[in-house]
Amino acid sequence: xxxxxxxxxxxxxxxxxxxxxxxxxxxxxxxxxxxxxxxxxxxxxxxxxxxxxxxxxxxxxxxxxxxxxxxxxxxxxxxxxxxxxxxxxxxxxxxxxxxxxxxxxxxxxxxxxxxxxxxxxxxxxxxxxxxxxxxxxxxxxxxxxxxxxxxxxxxxxxxxxxxxxxxxxxxxxxxxxxxxxxxxxxxxxxxxxxxxxxxxxxxxxxxxxxxxxxxxxxxxxxxxxxxx
Amino acid sequence: xxxxxxxxxxxxxxxxxxxxxxxxxxxxxxxxxxxxxxxxxxxxxxxxxxxxxxxxxxxxxxxxxxxxxxxxxxxxxxxxxxxxxxxxxxxxxxxxxxxxxxxxxxxxxxxxxxxxxxxxxxxxxxxxxxxxxxxxxxxxxxxxxxxxxxxxxxxxxxxxxxxxxxxxxxxxxxxxxxxxxxxxxxxxxxxxxxxxxxxxxxxxxxxxxxxxxxxxxxxxxxxxxxxxxxxxxxxxxxxxxxxxxxxxxxxxxxxxxxxxxxxxxxxxxxxxxxxxxxxxxxxxxxxxxxxxxxxxxxxxxxxxxxxxxxxxxxxxxxxxxxxxxxxxxxxxxxxxxxxxxxxxxxxxxxxxxxxxxxxxxxxxxxxxxxxxxxxxxxxxxxxxxxxxxxxxxxxxxxxxxxxxxxxxxxxxxxxxxxxxxxxxxxxxxxxxxxxxxxxxxxxxxxxxxxxxxxxxxxxxxxxxxxxxxxxxxxxxxxxxxxxxxxxxxxxxxxxxxxxxxxxxxxxxxxxxxxxxxxxxxxxxxxxxxxxxxxxxxxxxxxxxxxxxxxxxxxxxxxxxxxxxxxxxxxxxxxxxxxxxxxxxxxxxxxxxxxxxxxxxxxxxxxxxxxxxxxxxxxxxxxxxxxxxxxxxxxxxxxxxxxxxxxxxxxxxxxxxxxxxxxxxxxxxxxxxxxxxxxxxxxxxxxxxxxxxxxxxxxxxxxxxxxxxxxxxxxxxxxxxxxxxxxxxxxxx
Numbered sequence: 037x038x039x040x041x042x043x044x045x046x047x048x049x050x051x052x053x054x055x056x057x058x059x060x061x062x063x064x065x066x067x068x069x070x071x072x073x074x075x076x077x078x079x080x081x082x083x084x085x086x087x088x089x090x091x092x093x094x095x096x097x098x099x100x101x102x103x104x105x106x107x108x109x110x111x112x113x114x115x116x117x118x119x120x121x122x123x124x125x126x127x128x129x130x131x132x133x134x135x136x137x138x139x140x141x142x143x144x145x146x147x148x149x150x151x152x153x154x155x156x157x158x159x160x161x162x163x164x165x166x167x168x169x170x171x172x173x174x175x176x177x178x179x180x181x182x183x184x185x186x187x188x189x190x191x192x193x194x195x196x197x198x199x200x201x202x203x204x205x206x207x208x209x210x211x212x213x214x215x216x217x218x219x220x221x222x223x224x225x226x227x228x229x230x231x232x233x234x235x236x237x238x239x240x241x242x243x244x245x246x247x248x249x250x251x252x253x254x255x256x257x258x259x260x261x262x263x264x
Numbered sequence: 265x266x267x268x269x270x271x272x273x274x275x276x277x278x279x280x281x282x283x284x285x286x287x288x289x290x291x292x293x294x295x296x297x298x299x300x301x302x303x304x305x306x307x308x309x310x311x312x313x314x315x316x317x318x319x320x321x322x323x324x325x326x327x328x329x330x331x332x333x334x335x336x337x338x339x340x341x342x343x344x345x346x347x348x349x350x351x352x353x354x355x356x357x358x359x360x361x362x363x364x365x366x367x368x369x370x371x372x373x374x375x376x377x378x379x380x381x382x383x384x385x386x387x388x389x390x391x392x393x394x395x396x397x398x399x400x401x402x403x404x405x406x407x408x409x410x411x412x413x414x415x416x417x418x419x420x421x422x423x424x425x426x427x428x429x430x431x432x433x434x435x436x437x438x439x440x441x442x443x444x445x446x447x448x449x450x451x452x453x454x455x456x457x458x459x460x461x462x463x464x465x466x467x468x469x470x471x472x473x474x475x476x477x478x479x480x481x482x483x484x485x486x487x488x489x490x491x492x493x494x495x496x497x498x499x500x501x502x503x504x505x506x507x508x509x510x511x512x513x514x515x516x517x518x519x520x521x522x523x524x525x526x527x528x529x530x531x532x533x534x535x536x537x538x539x540x541x542x543x544x545x546x547x548x549x550x551x552x553x554x555x556x557x558x559x560x561x562x563x564x565x566x567x568x569x570x571x572x573x574x575x576x577x578x579x580x581x582x583x584x585x586x587x588x589x590x591x592x593x594x595x596x597x598x599x600x601x602x603x604x605x606x607x608x609x610x611x612x613x614x615x616x617x618x619x620x621x622x623x624x625x626x627x628x629x630x631x632x633x634x635x636x637x638x639x640x641x642x643x644x645x646x647x648x649x650x651x652x653x654x655x656x657x658x659x660x661x662x663x664x665x666x667x668x669x670x671x672x673x674x675x676x677x678x679x680x681x682x683x684x685x686x687x688x689x690x691x692x693x694x695x696x697x698x699x700x701x702x703x704x705x706x707x708x709x710x711x712x713x714x715x716x717x718x719x720x721x722x723x724x725x726x727x728x729x730x731x732x733x734x735x736x737x738x739x740x741x742x743x744x745x746x747x748x749x750x751x752x753x754x755x756x757x758x759x760x761x762x763x764x765x766x767x768x769x770x771x772x773x774x775x776x777x778x779x780x781x782x783x784x785x786x787x788x789x790x791x792x793x794x795x796x797x798x799x800x801x802x803x804x805x806x807x808x809x810x811x812x813x814x815x816x817x818x819x820x821x822x823x824x825x826x827x828x829x830x831x832x833x834x835x836x837x838x839x840x841x842x843x844x845x846x847x848x849x850x851x852x853x854x855x856x857x858x859x860x861x862x863x864x865x866x867x868x869x870x871x872x873x874x875x876x877x878x879x880x881x882x883x884x885x886x887x888x889x890x891x892x893x894x895x896x897x898x899x900x901x902x903x904x905x906x907x908x909x910x911x912x913x914x915x916x917x918x919x920x921x922x923x924x925x926x927x928x929x930x931x932x933x934x935x936x937x938x939x940x941x942x943x944x945x946x947x948x949x950x951x952x953x954x955x956x957x958x959x960x961x962x963x964x965x966x967x968x969x970x971x972x973x974x975x976x977x978x979x980x981x982x983x984x985x986x987x988x989x990x991x992x993x994x995x996x
Contacts, residue, residue, distance in 0.1 A: 180978065222977050222984065229989060247947035247990045250970050 070175040071131060073140040101146050103148045108193045111150050112156045115168045122172050163228065169194050170224045181218035184210050191227065199231040209255045216251055223249045237263070286746070289328040292319045293335050299380065300336070303373045304343045313380065318806070318904060321383045329388030336381065344370075344408035352414045360422055360440055363415075365966030367405070367447050374401035406451045410459065419444075423460060424467050431471065439896065442506035449508055461511055465518055468499075472522035480527050484537035486550040493553055514562070525561040532571050539568060540575050542724040543610065551614035565620070573624045576607065580632030590638065594654075597646035601669055604629065630676040632724040637920075640683035641911065643673055647709065656701050663705050671712050678963040682923050684721060689766045690726060695732055696758060696805055719962055735759045742789050755782050759790065759799070770800045773826075773852045776833035803827065804856065812872065815892020823902045827852050827860045835890050843886045858882040869896060870903045878885040927962060931972045934958055939982060939994040946990045 039248045081093035089097070098105040117133030119125055125133075137152065139145045169190055173182045176208050182190070188207045195203050206227065210216075216223075226249050238261065244253045299316050302308055323332045354362035378385065378397040385397050385518055395403065409415055423444065428438045448456045472495070479488050496519050503512040524531075531554075532539045542550050558564030559986075583589060583603065589596045604625075611621045633639050647670055655663050694700045707729070714722040735758040742757075743750065776784060787799055806826035810833075813819050824832065830850045834841055841849075847857055861882050865875040874891040911919060934957045939945060940986050945953075950973065951966050958964045972990065975981045985991035 056736065219976050226989075245948065245966070247949075247984070247992070249974055250967065253967075253970075 070135075070140055072133045074131055075127075075144065077134070077140070078125075078127055082127070084125075088127060089130065091123040094123060094125070100142055101149070103149070106193070108197075109153060111169060111172070111193065112152050113149075114172060115156065115165050116152060119172070122175055163225075166194060166228050167221070167225060170221055181220040182224075183218055184216070187219045187224070195228070195231060199236075202236050205237070205242045205259060206255060209258050212256070213251075213254065215254060217253075223251055226252060234250065279406060279588060289323060289326070289331055292323050292328070292620055294325075295319050296332070296380070297335060300339050300343075300373075300377060303376050304369075306369075308376060316380045317382070317426075324384045324388050329384055329392070331393075332381070333388065334375070337400070337404070340377075340404050340407060344404055347405055347793060348409050348412050348415065351409065352412075359418065360426075360444060363409075363419065364440060364443050364447075366409075367443075370405055374398060374640055377401070393398075402451055406455060410448075410451065410455065416459070416791050420459060420463055427464065427502070427945060428467075428471065431498070440507050445506055445508065456508060461508070461514070464511075465514055469522055472519055473526075476523045479523075479532060485531050485534045485539070486537060486547065486553075488527075488531060488544070489550065489553045489557060492519075492557060495519055496557070497522060510724050524557050524564065528558065528561065528564060528567055532567060539571050543572060543575060543607075546606070546610065548610065548613045551610060563848070565618075568615075569621060569624050572621070573628050576625065576628040577631055579603070580628060581635055581694070584632050584636040584639070589862075590636070590642075593638075593642035593645040594649045596642050597670075597673065600629075600673060601635065602606055604669070604672065626676070629673075630678075633673065633676045634678045637679075638916075640677050640679050641686045641916075641919075643670065643688035644690050646670065646682055647687070648694065651694060651701055652699050652708075655702060655705055660704070663702070664708065667705065667709050667712060670709075671716065671911045674713075675716065679923075680717065680721075681926065681961045682920075682960075685766070685919060685923055685926075688725065688728075691728060692765050695728060697807065721961075724764045727761060731760050731764065732758060738790065741793075742786055745789060748786065749782070749785070753778060753782060755779075755786060757783075757786055757790075760803070761800075761910050768802055768805070770802060771804055771853055771856075772801055773803045773830055773850050775803070775830060779829075779833075803830075812873075814890070814894050818895060819899070820894075820896060821900045823900065824864075825860065825904050826903055827856060828864060831857075831860060831864070835873075841887060841888050843882065843884050843888070846888065860904070861886075861888065867903075868899065872901075872903065927964075927968070928972065930958060930961070931964060931969055934964075935969070935972055935976060936981060936994075939992060943968065943994050944985070944991055946988075947992065948990075950992060 078089065081089045081097050083090040083093060094110070096104050098107070098110060103109055113133070114122075114125075117125055117129040118127050118136060119133075134140060134145070137145070137148050141147050155161060170182065171192060173186055174180070188210055191203050193206055210219075230248070230252055237259070239256055242248070242256050244256065296316060296319055299311050302311060322334060323329065347370070351359070351362050351366055357942065374397075374629060378401070381397050388394075389396055394400075410419065423441070426436045426441060445456070445460065448460050451837055475494075475495075479491055483491065496516060499515050499519055500512060503509060505514065507515075539551075541547075542554070554568065555565070558568055580600075580603065580693075583599055584596075589599060607625050611617060611625060615621045636642075647667075650666060650670075655666070658666075674680070674683065691706075694706075700706055710722050710729075713725075738759060739756060742755075749755075774780075783801065788801060791797065803826045808824055808826055808829035810822050810824065811819065812822055812832070822832070827850070830852065831846055834846060834849055838845075843861070846861070848852070850857070852860065861873070861875075862880075863870060865871055865873040865882075865888065866880055871891050872894050874889045874893075876887045876889070879886075931954060934954045935950065938950060938953045938957070951969055954969050955964045955966075973982065977984065977992075980995055982992050983995055985993055
């Protein structure tokens with residue numbers, strides 16, 4: 037995204053005022069009228085020197101939407117926007133995403149959130165969203181794994197509603213075990229499969245001789261010891 | 265007068281007067297009947313065979329076959345009934361004799377009668393489908409004598425009585441028995457079976473049931489088996505003498521069942537005399553007997569095998585986990601070898617070298633030898649001991665025998681890679697200290713290991729031998745190039761290729777100046793001919809021979825380690841040295857220095873140094889002097905050789921860690937190999953294939969394999985299949 041020519045420093049926007057069209061985009065991507073509105077909304081929150089919405093902007097957006105910025109719906113929004121970098125929305129991402137949502141104003145966006153939730157929870161999307169959540173945490177270049185702390189939070193956020201007991205036990209285990217300091221993508225995706233396929237808390241149909249990652253073998257062993 | 269009509273004169277065939285005289289048949293029959301009577305009354309000599317034959321022939325010809333036949337039946341039956349009475353009348357023992365006699369008579373009579381009635385036998389009888397004469401005679405005998413109410417049961421009980429008497433040790437008339445039994449057999453196999461064999465088998469079963477119960481209460485296992493064997497042989501002999509050979513299998517079955525099968529378990533587990541005791545006491549004869557007897561019954565041999573296996577596993581386990589025996593590795597292995605020899609001999613001598621027993625022996629050894637994780641180390645130490653001194657003076661064939669036995673134990677090891685590691689260490693020490701008893705024996709063992717495990721296993725070991733040889737050549741070259749050094753101290757350098765020898769930390773120390781200079785010269789010489797290489801002195805592994813003169817002029821040649829040499833040479837320039845001074849001057853690491861000083865100052869007979877204070881341990885404030893009073897019987901005194909020892913705990917842990925580390929790449933290589941060729945494979949099969957591939961080196965742990973798979977997934981060599989989580993895919 038080319039940086040804006042204006043040297044004006046960004047001002048975190050107040051509740052509902054929209055800044056004047058000082059912030060009209062230099063980019064020639066905003067063509068249609070609908071896009072104009074979306075664009076304007078973008079500019080409300082964007083960091084002018086960066087040309088994209090930064091964490092502060094997102095925080096403000098959240099406040100306007102009446103949603104906590106740690107709420108899972110923001111993650112879902114990021115997913116919908118196909119946002120690449122955690123904490124930032126680019127103009128393209130914003131435009132494509134809001135268009136896909138069919139919204140072009142704050143109030144419409146607010147109304148669209150529950151539908152977004154339902155969309156994510158559709159089985160065909162859920163796994164994609166889940167995997168996305170992990171990728172979103174890979175902030176450094178070439179980073180392949182995420183530290184345990186963050187994983188625990190992410191698990192809570194993403195799976196907490198649907199699989200509360202599993203998440204609680206898993207988080208407890210992850211915090212006390214020493215074998216792994218980070219979790220990789222393979223292990224992450226298998227957490228979801230575990231929750232979906234294995235009966236809980238009896239773990240009756242878990243077979244350690246199958247291709248489950250070792251961390252889950254250890255988790256199950258730990259659970260079974262606790263239960264006996 | 266002659267005027268009468270001429271009558272034709274016809275010659276007619278001369279015709280006997282055919283008298284279809286009803287009385288004809290009767291008359292002829294009466295003749296024959298009379299003959300039969302005479303035959304039965306032993307009066308046959310007065311009869312004319314020809315006449316009787318003709319009479320019978322005529323009767324049949326004139327269609328009186330029916331009368332003849334029925335007459336025969338009636339007459340014979342009548343006679344048999346009389347005979348029956350006379351047999352019944354016989355008292356006691358005479359019963360059987362009488363029966364036999366009458367049977368013989370009957371047979372003779374029957375033959376004669378058959379001969380007389382042969383024409384009928386050949387014509388009328390087949391035509392009317394009646395029983396032939398001979399067979400008829402037997403049947404009639406059977407029905408009227410054998411199955412007669414009064415005789416049938418008496419016959420059976422007499423026979424059984426006799427058998428029983430013989431079994432209890434009496435002598436009976438075997439000829440009589442034989443004839444009687446033969447009679448029954450002749451009467452038809454069903455007669456033999458129903459009238460004798462079946463009851464015989466039942467009674468025998470009962471007899472042996474009782475007897476076996478009696479024996480088992482009062483005999484020990486070996487004696488019981490002897491008795492059983494005797495009984496079995498008796499029965500076989502009985503068959504041979506007077507019973508039908510077809511009964512052999514049946515009666516032996518009875519004996520086997522009653523005496524052996526029914527008591528098998530109790531015999532085998534009998535206290536103080538059962539199988540286990542026999543094994544412990546090497547009772548080859550008893551074991552052989554048990555083997556032969558048990559072979560005859562179902563599951564007999566497998567019972568022996570199972571008991572032997574579990575006993576062997578138990579003793580083996582104790583042997584191997586016994587803390588005492590673990591203290592001396594050579595002893596430990598020797599006991600294993602002895603145990604194996606013992607069982608080998610037992611299987612060979614008593615169990616006819618049966619393959620299944622051999623297998624049981626092997627699997628038991630494999631089981632318990634791996635219970636002790638130090639077995640690989642100990643076996644290597646055993647070999648080390650043998651190659652250092654144990655095989656001194658032993659003939660070449662005996663050396664081979666011992667090495668082959670060691671190889672057998674080696675084959676049982678699951679963790680062959682651990683053995684390899686230790687073997688390398690011990691071999692290195694042997695080679696470098698020149699302490700190997702026989703080069704041939706060393707090489708012979710390497711060859712055996714190569715045959716067993718492949719080239720890769722031994723390539724590094726062979727590299728070590730090569731280095732030794734090359735170093736010799738290098739030394740020659742060195743001295744050839746520097747003839748001026750021939751006067752000074754003699755240097756012997758072994759140049760070791762890093763990859764082949766066990767890794768050592770390189771610690772140098774300060775060599776005495778003379779040595780340091782010499783070593784430098786060697787270094788430049790070597791690097792002159794081998795550019796691009798790097799040499800590092802391993803001062804912790806060297807030895808030195810130094811000549812020393814003590815206070816009273818005693819001269820000795822001391823064989824010491826390099827470290828010790830460094831310490832001793834210091835005393836050429838000082839009378840008294842403190843620990844700290846020595847440490848500073850030589851820069852030998854503290855623990856090694858302490859050991860080195862200890863071996864020279866605190867060991868009787870090797871105390872070339874004197875220490876103040878005279879305590880056993882080396883303290884950092886101690887002071888050292890040359891021991892002017894040092895004496896030894898020998899001119900050459902050996903102090904501190906570098907002997908392969910059982911590892912201490914921390915060393916053991918370190919070796920084990922290194923082994924584990926080495927295994928990781930091997931497991932990964934195996935996984936990649938397999939996945940590359942299969943492209944897609946499910947989890948369980950990957951584990952199975954990897955384990956199989958690595959089997960010859962060590963037993964791969966499924967958890968470890970899983971870890972490696974996950975690591976490979978992370979590094980993007982493999983991926984999980986998106987649909988079927990159990991499958992892995994190879995990523996090219």
